[in-house]
Amino acid sequence: MGQNISDVIERYLKSIMTDQERDLIEIKRSELAKHFECVPSQINYVIRTRFTVEKGYIVESKRGGGGYIRITKVQHTDHLDLYDQLIELIGGSIDQDTGKSIILRLLEEGAISKREGNIMLATIEREVIALPMPSHRDAIRANVLKAMLSSLKYKI
Template sequence: MSDIIESYLKKVLGQSDQVEIRRSEMADLFNCVPSQINYVINTRFTVQKGYLVESKRGGGGYIRIIKVKLLDESEMLDTIIEIVGNSISQNDAFSIVQKLYEDDFLNKREAVLIMAAMDKVVLGLDNKTAKEVRARILKSCLNNLRYE
């Protein structure tokens, strides 16, 4: 069900840079509970994957999903580095690398190498330290992409 909802929203976003939905209407459309819509939006439409999500609660509430367009590569790298911060989970880091690959910013080999270097098994550290080291590795890779 999550894949179907994601596919639908991405199809709409393919026609426009943003979509505004009502959670209850989407739940009715897909015959699911509203929390399923939340799950899809929270896991599949993240900043790391190139989307901004805005929401307004209440009777006239909505959820707006906006596909992010950055002006140039340098701005994109700066934004991603800011998102990474000092700590990042493996899932979020892999999502960023996947998005860079999908946008042809990285080739497959580069993406695979970066993900291998950030893998929790390879790092072999406690979770908190691994997140911090992973963030440093990812930011270093992103900074080095400026100087091809």
């Protein structure tokens, strides 16, 4: 199966962070576009969709001649901080894709087991929350995710 350019760019940026053992990288959009022989808007798309807060990144952008994009991987001192941040981020409504990103981040950070992740993913499926109104479904999904995160904060 062929890789699309977005996957390649994402993997490249993450590998820079990993190889340099850094939680922050600064890149020039134009140089990256030239490197991958693509338009700068492709770089914007990758950063906007693959390096989100839900996935554990903060992105800052400075436009202009000396413009750059700074991507920072957020590190938490413990899982309680992470749970609290995600509960706040979820708010009153969340779509399935964003919910999935949050659960995958919990897995990546070692805050939940693979089994717990699979259970959480199953509970937020749109087929499970089978309501005719997407807004109601997203509100219930948000409540369910926040309840699961809250329960993870306390050892039983």
